[in-house]
Amino acid sequence: MIAAALAVLETNEQRNELSEFYEENKNRFFSIAFSKLHNREDAEDAIQEAFLRIVKYPEKFFAISPHKRQPYAVIIIRNVIFDMLIRKSKHNFDELPEELPDDRLSVENIAVGRISAEELTAFLEKLPEAKLQTIILKTVYNLNCREIAGVLGISEAAVRKRISDVYKLINDYKRKEEK
Amino acid sequence: MSETEFNAILEQVCAANYYVPADVPEHRFSHRHNRRMKRIFKLYERNVRKTCADNRPKAQRPKRLTLKYAVVLAALIFLAALAGCTVAYFTSQDFRGEVHKEYTRIFPTNTENCPTAIEEKYYLPELPEGFEVYEAEQTSFNVYISYMNYSNRETIIFRQFVKPEFPTMHLNTEQCDFQEVD
Numbered sequence: 001m002i003a004a005a006l007a008v009l010e011t012n013e014q015r016n017e018l019s020e021f022y023e024e025n026k027n028r029f030f031s032i033a034f035s036k037l038h039n040r041e042d043a044e045d046a047i048q049e050a051f052l053r054i055v056k057y058p059e060k061f062f063a064i065s066p067h068k069r070q071p072y073a074v075i076i077i078r079n080v081i082f083d084m085l086i087r088k089s090k091h092n093f094d095e096l097p098e099e100l101p102d103d104r105l106s107v108e109n110i111a112v113g114r115i116s117a118e119e120l121t122a123f124l125e126k127l128p129e130a131k132l133q134t135i136i137l138k139t140v141y142n143l144n145c146r147e148i149a150g151v152l153g154i155s156e157a158a159v160r161k162r163i164s165d166v167y168k169l170i171n172d173y174k175r176k177e178e179k
Numbered sequence: 180m181s182e183t184e185f186n187a188i189l190e191q192v193c194a195a196n197y198y199v200p201a202d203v204p205e206h207r208f209s210h211r212h213n214r215r216m217k218r219i220f221k222l223y224e225r226n227v228r229k230t231c232a233d234n235r236p237k238a239q240r241p242k243r244l245t246l247k248y249a250v251v252l253a254a255l256i257f258l259a260a261l262a263g264c265t266v267a268y269f270t271s272q273d274f275r276g277e278v279h280k281e282y283t284r285i286f287p288t289n290t291e292n293c294p295t296a297i298e299e300k301y302y303l304p305e306l307p308e309g310f311e312v313y314e315a316e317q318t319s320f321n322v323y324i325s326y327m328n329y330s331n332r333e334t335i336i337f338r339q340f341v342k343p344e345f346p347t348m349h350l351n352t353e354q355c356d357f358q359e360v361d
Contacts, residue, residue, distance in 0.1 A: 019220055031203040044212040048219065055223035059230050068190075071197035078197075117188055124192045136193045139186050 018061070022051065025070055029077055036081045046084060050077040053151045060147060072141055075133050079152050082130070115174050123173045127166065134162040271359055273342070283352040285345075293342040296320055303337055310335060320344040 026047070033043035053076050054061055064072055115123075124132060133152065137143045143151070145159045152159070267278040270288070277284040296319040306326055313327035313334065322339040 018223055022216065025199075026208065027203050027205050028199040028201070030206040030208075032199060034206075040206075041209075044208060048212065048215050051216065051219050052222075055219060055226055058223055058227045068193075070199065071193050074197040074199060075193075117184065120185070120188050121192065124189070132192070132196070136189055136197075139189050140193050 018055070018058075021069060021073075025073065028070070029073065032074060032077055033081055036078075037084065042084060046077060046080045049080045053080070053153070056150050057143075057147050060141070060143060064141060068140070072137075075136065076151050078129070079133060083153055115170065119174070120170070123170060127169070131162045131166050131169075134159060135166045138163060274359065278352070281351070283350045285350065287342050287345040290342045290345075295341055295343055297322065297339060297341055301339055303335070306335070 029047050029050070030043055033046040034040065037043050037046065050073060054073065061069065061072070127135075134148060137148045137151065138145075145156045145163075148159045149156045269276050269278065273288060275286050275288055300317075300322055302324070303326075307328070309328040309330055310326040310333075311329070312324065314323070314325045316323040320341045321344065322337075324337045326335040326337070327333070
């Protein structure tokens with residue numbers, strides 16, 4: 001019983017941190033959602049859905065340093081907005097591959113070594129947002145494929161395909177630049 | 180390019196694309212939204228508790244949590260000591276006992292090769308003044324005699340058992356001594 005009481009004390013501190021984060025940034029989140037959805041209720045729903053995805057993996061949220069939490073939440077909100085727009089337009093953009101790509105691919109396994117920082121930055125700016133979000137969640141926020149699937153609302157297979165596609169696109173981009 | 184450099188560039192791109200400045204208009208959120216956000220925080224609390232229970236190894240427990248546990252444990256021990264929850268134990272050749280604050284429990288030991296029926300009956304050789312026989316019962320393995328002083332209602336009880344049939348006894352020793360005689 002004591003352990004439960006002490007656990008509640010600790011979770012209350014952490015819960016305060018999450019609600020404080022929300023209170024500090026809620027207007028920012030609303031402005032992002034409203035600018036895309038043009039509907040107040042939909043924008044509020046998008047924020048709720050985004051926070052539901054954040055609280056799925058509370059330990060991940062608190063492992064992120066405070067200055068990186070806002071971009072993390074914005075990535076998830078923009079993904080939720082994208083899903084809502086897709087549902088409204090009734091288009092489905094997710095295609096499952098027949099073979100699951102290897103998600104253990106890392107930078108060293110691919111010929112990224114020959115790309116320069118300027119080339120990589122230019123490449124990333126042209127990358128489709130869905131793929132950019134996935135690669136950022138994997139490398140900057142250290143989420144695994146299951147967690148990325150959870151916060152983006154897609155399948156694990158789709159996550160692995162996006163990551164694999166990014167590395168292949170980097171290789172293709174480099175080959176094109178060399179020509 | 181190393182993985183560190185790759186990650187650093189991604190961080191810069193992330194900050195450039197997903198950072199939102201603070202100068203945005205203030206929005207008045209609906210009651211429905213505020214209610215739902217409260218529920219989300221409660222769900223979050225449950226998930227954190229679950230994650231803490233599953234993952235936290237004892238070695239990584241924060242120091243302040245260890246201190247809290249130590250304080251609570253010390254308080255419990257102190258309260259138990261105040262309540263007088265202490266037990267002493269004794270053993271002799273033929274018996275062992277638990278001495279509690281208000282009573283003593285007696286258990287026979289070394290019961291192998293003991294007679295199963297009383298072979299010789301014993302009686303008190305002398306009685307204090309005023310005491311007379313009050314009750315008497317006997318079986319093959321048990322003798323019970325009680326003596327009473329009718330003027331002050333004090334009693335003396337004399338019991339004889341064979342060891343294998345000796346029952347575990349709770350004797351009232353709250354305000355009196357308990358002595359084993361050979």
